[in-house]
Structure formats: C-alpha cells, structure tokens
Amino acid sequence: MFDLILSIQEATILFKAQQAFQNLNFQWEKGQNWAIIGDSGWELTAFIETLRGNTVLSSGKIERPFSKSYVEEKTNAGEVNSFRDLIAYVSQKYVFKNRSHIQNFYFQQRFNSSESEETVTVREYLLEVDPKLPGPWTIQKVSELLNLEPLMEESLLKLSNGESRRLAIGLGLMRQPKVYLMDQPMTGLDVKSREEFGEILKVISDHGVLVLITTSGNEIPDGISHIARISKNGVLKSWEKKDFHGTQIEPLNVPTWDWELLKSLLPEKQEKVDESVVKLKNVTIKYEDHTILDKLNWEIQPGERWLLKGRNGAGKSTLLSLLIGENPQAYSQDFWLFGRKRGTGESIWDVKRPTGFVAPELSRYFPANQTCRKVILSGLFDTMGLFKKVSPEQEALAEEWMKLFELTPLKDTVIQRVSLEHQRWTLLARALIKQPKLLILDEASQGMDEFQRKLFKETVQQICEQSDITLIYVSHYTEDVPDAVDKMMELSGS
Known part of the structure; x- marks a missing residue:
C-alpha cells in the first residue's frame, strides 16, 4: 500500500x-x-x-x-x-x-x-x-x-x-x-x-x-x-x-439516424452551374512580418468534395476565415466566392448566406443564454445567437433537425452545458438548416467518442449522397474522412 x-x-x-x-x-x-x-x-x-x-x-x-x-x-x-x-x-x-x-x-x-x-x-x-x-x-x-x-x-x-x-x-x-x-x-x-x-x-x-x-x-x-x-x-x-x-477491442455497434428524414431536410439536387464556388488566385495573407498563406491558388467547382489538410499552424483556419467572410484581408485579394469577387459591394451577409460552417470552437462564442434550439435557429440568420422572432415554419424546421439528431430533450438547455457530442450535432444542424450550397466542416467531430465519430462520418456521407452540396472537410484523422471526399488540398505553411 x-x-x-x-x-x-x-x-x-x-x-x-x-x-x-x-x-x-x-x-x-x-x-x-x-x-x-x-x-x-x-x-x-x-x-x-x-x-x-x-x-x-x-x-x-x-x-x-x-x-x-x-x-x-x-x-x-x-x-x-x-x-x-x-x-x-x-x-x-x-x-x-x-x-x-x-x-x-x-x-x-x-x-x-x-x-x-x-x-x-x-x-x-x-x-x-x-x-x-x-x-x-x-x-x-x-x-x-x-x-x-x-x-x-x-x-x-x-x-x-x-x-x-x-x-x-x-x-x-x-x-x-x-x-x-x-x-x-x-x-x-x-x-x-x-x-x-x-x-x-x-x-x-x-x-x-x-x-x-x-x-x-x-x-x-x-x-x-x-x-x-x-x-x-x-x-x-x-x-x-x-x-x-x-x-x-470488439467492433463498435454504431447507432444511426433516420436517413429518410435527413433526405427530406436537404435541398433537392439541381443542375450544375458553370461558375466556381471558390477561386483563389495568388492569395497571400500576412500578420505583420508573418506570412500565413503565400500565393495560394485553389479552385472548387460545384458539387466537389475536398479534404483540406495541413499540420497545426499551416494556415487552415486563416484560409477558412476567408471563405466564411470573417477575415478583413479578403478585400485586398484576388478571391472569388460563388462567381463574385470579394470587395465588389457585397455585404458580409451575402458572403455568409450560401455557406454552412462548423468548427469545435464555435460553441464558445454564443452568448450565455443561447439554448440548443436558439443556436440551430440562428443558422437561418448567420448570427452567433438568435436575436429575433422566428416564424412558425422556421420553428417547425428547427424541430425536425432536433428530432433527426435526437436533440429534442435538450432544446431548452444552454449549449455550453450539453456534452461535446451534442454541441457538435447542434452546430451541424445550425449549418444545415439554411440549406447551404457550400458546407465547411473544420474538425467538426472533434471531442466525440468513437461511436459518435463513426456516425458523424456516415452522416456527412449521406449528406453528400443525397444532395449536390459542395464540401470542404478538415480532419487530421484519415479514418474520419467520408468516402465521398475525393479531392485534397494540403497546406505546407510558411
């Protein structure tokens, strides 16, 4: 002893x-x-x-x-x-x-x-x-x-x-x-x-x-x-x-969702258009003397599914900040989103509207009173929290997403108080509720256990199979990448 x-x-x-x-x-x-x-x-x-x-x-x-x-x-x-x-x-x-x-x-x-x-x-x-x-x-x-x-x-x-x-x-x-x-x-x-x-x-x-x-x-x-x-x-x-x-360790018995319900919540497939979803030409981002992205070129066509790779600190978060309209340096770059050059009179809401975004740190930035229901509904307005009255149709839509991801019992619980896995599903529902053309998942299953990570992977696979959504998927774990992801961009960092 x-x-x-x-x-x-x-x-x-x-x-x-x-x-x-x-x-x-x-x-x-x-x-x-x-x-x-x-x-x-x-x-x-x-x-x-x-x-x-x-x-x-x-x-x-x-x-x-x-x-x-x-x-x-x-x-x-x-x-x-x-x-x-x-x-x-x-x-x-x-x-x-x-x-x-x-x-x-x-x-x-x-x-x-x-x-x-x-x-x-x-x-x-x-x-x-x-x-x-x-x-x-x-x-x-x-x-x-x-x-x-x-x-x-x-x-x-x-x-x-x-x-x-x-x-x-x-x-x-x-x-x-x-x-x-x-x-x-x-x-x-x-x-x-x-x-x-x-x-x-x-x-x-x-x-x-x-x-x-x-x-x-x-x-x-x-x-x-x-x-x-x-x-x-x-x-x-x-x-x-x-x-x-x-x-x-015996194989895990992975739970599943109602895939027919998911399909009904996704937009119907459309005829593909010719314009690029993302086009970056020689994009360079610096903070003082530190170059984060150096003459980066990348073009994404509608319906493509990309894996974005790179070591910690290689510039993935900075690149994504350009795509979701959060980086002020976007205006000085040769950078196009959905066929429109940044800095040509578009509002921040014009940039955000077609894009759904999930990252593990997002849950930290919601005000303390934001429940899972409010967080999901906030996706309709691209705000970090719900600050306006919603219509009965919008309320019903949020109810369907909560039903799909089994969040209904937690609808009135503040997001910071639910488990990490429930936070991730809440944020995914928030990103998808507005039926985005581009979905960006940045280490989006981080913090989930092995059951939930496998389910998250299958959920993204189903989203890709049942819609023509364009996807950028960030993960350090190859086993977490859905089969639908068939293209790769790797950042080497500065």
Whole structure:
C-alpha cells in the first residue's frame, strides 16, 4: 500500500445528476501512467471528474494517498488546502479570457489584428499561474518541451486549435503537479504532433509527474504503461501496455439516424452551374512580418468534395476565415466566392448566406443564454445567437433537425452545458438548416467518442449522397474522412 497513489473501491458514481458508474474499482500505483479507454466519451470524462472530486460518490470509497502528507502539513499550518492543489487537468473545453478576465470574445476577433490585442499573450498567460508548491517546471522548460517558443508573444486568439491544445498542456505543467489528468489530449493534434505527444509524456513522467489520460483504443501514446477499459459497469479489463493490442477491442455497434428524414431536410439536387464556388488566385495573407498563406491558388467547382489538410499552424483556419467572410484581408485579394469577387459591394451577409460552417470552437462564442434550439435557429440568420422572432415554419424546421439528431430533450438547455457530442450535432444542424450550397466542416467531430465519430462520418456521407452540396472537410484523422471526399488540398505553411 506504500506505493498506492489513488484507490476507488466498489463505487457508485453520479455525474451531472446521472449514474455514471456502479461497482467501479480502480487502483493507481506509483510508476504507472494510465490510458483510460471506452465506448462513451461522456463516461471517460466522468471518470476523470471522479478522480478530480467533481462527481457524487453515492456508495463505495475513494482514497487519494498521493496528497496525504501535503494535506496534513497545510492543515497543521492552518492553511486552506485541497488534494486538487497537486493535480493539473486539461479539459477538452479550454476557455481563454481577455485582459479584463471576461470571456466576451466574438468569433471574428481571431482574424482582426488590432482587436486581438485585447487578449493576453502566451507568455503572459503562462506567467499568471500561481502554483501551490515549488517544482521543476519553468516557463523556458515548458516552452521548449511543447514547442511554444515561436508563439510566446502571440495573442491567445491567434493560436490554432492544436497550438491552443499545447498551451493548455503547458499551463498544467506550470502548476507543478504531482498528478496530471488529461481528457482526450491528442484531439486536434496533427499526425506529427500526436507522434511527438508520447515523447512529451515521457519527459513529464521523468520529472516525477504521474499521468492519466483518456483516449481511444487505437491511439495509445508512448509513455503510457497501463490501459483500462471502462463502462458504466466499472473497469471491464486492464492491461499492461506491452500486452495490449487495439484489435482486442470488439467492433463498435454504431447507432444511426433516420436517413429518410435527413433526405427530406436537404435541398433537392439541381443542375450544375458553370461558375466556381471558390477561386483563389495568388492569395497571400500576412500578420505583420508573418506570412500565413503565400500565393495560394485553389479552385472548387460545384458539387466537389475536398479534404483540406495541413499540420497545426499551416494556415487552415486563416484560409477558412476567408471563405466564411470573417477575415478583413479578403478585400485586398484576388478571391472569388460563388462567381463574385470579394470587395465588389457585397455585404458580409451575402458572403455568409450560401455557406454552412462548423468548427469545435464555435460553441464558445454564443452568448450565455443561447439554448440548443436558439443556436440551430440562428443558422437561418448567420448570427452567433438568435436575436429575433422566428416564424412558425422556421420553428417547425428547427424541430425536425432536433428530432433527426435526437436533440429534442435538450432544446431548452444552454449549449455550453450539453456534452461535446451534442454541441457538435447542434452546430451541424445550425449549418444545415439554411440549406447551404457550400458546407465547411473544420474538425467538426472533434471531442466525440468513437461511436459518435463513426456516425458523424456516415452522416456527412449521406449528406453528400443525397444532395449536390459542395464540401470542404478538415480532419487530421484519415479514418474520419467520408468516402465521398475525393479531392485534397494540403497546406505546407510558411
């Protein structure tokens, strides 16, 4: 028992007023780094929140010997303390705030160089951490390990999704933790970054930090020593890394939607027109001395389905910001959308109307009162939230989309309070409700569990088969790309 870090015994656990686990038993010993896998992303998050003490233990016992000496020392000194002082945590829902510590950004700010100054820089953000204990992690060591050095003076709003993920990991290290918990930490990382993540884990572990991550069964990084598969009935099986093979996990039984209902909600196929959907000629985007896109040429014809690839930071988000009308530099470029050159008198709404867009970070930018129903209806007006009265026909249309994606029970729940998978389906319904000609999906299934990712892939495939929609699909995972996607644009970055 001397080497015991944490112990869960015969536990029944409630998470967000629902029973997450019964008969949960788990032992974490010194020298072990765990990967927790399972079929439900909600259950994986519930497991990590249990370790953090953020669930309800209705029966059983949880012990945390790793914090015993620290708690006793602080208690005897009359200081406020918690075992949480020794834990670092990376969530899938990382939120950045402005210099006034208010989360009041709007989506376009990412691409407006002057307004991005309202956010702190990467360096300032890391220096804000006030650890409870001294430790080995300096800002220099963290920046070197996570390749943050080139980003230190960047505004947080300028970071790509993968760069934000690396910063979140670095922020946790600055807390000088004994235990580091990470919920799906490789989500949003490109292939090279996922390969490097195992080396990062090894360095963290070599500094005496014990690591536990949630991940998928086919994505166990180096640096992990033990694997456990969980379900609502507890730990189904555990392995040492050397004995684990992803093929031991039985195939998932993927749920499905009412495809006939989906077909009825999509526009009927039309005769193809000759004009391009997108045409970029020698497009160059710079921020000060930093070139993001350099003389990029790309033409997309109606009905084509493209995969947009590129490492983290290669310029994918900047390119997409041009296509969805959010980047002010579009007006100075030779750039055409739906046969019309940008900067020829069109309004921002003219640009947005034919395009549906989904990205995982979008849910952060809706006002706090926006329910799933309001978010879906806002797609009809291309606004980040619903601010006007809708017609009975529009209301009925939103009801049909919620029925399709089984969101009806959540219609009056604020989007930030629903699970990541429900957020993704809500955003997809928002993009599709206006029957767009162009659909842009930027890592749109990020944060979903394996069941839901497979269902998302099949949903996009069905959309392509049942309509003549033009598609731009962004993903770092080849297994998530629908078969309908048969063209590719790869950005190399500057």
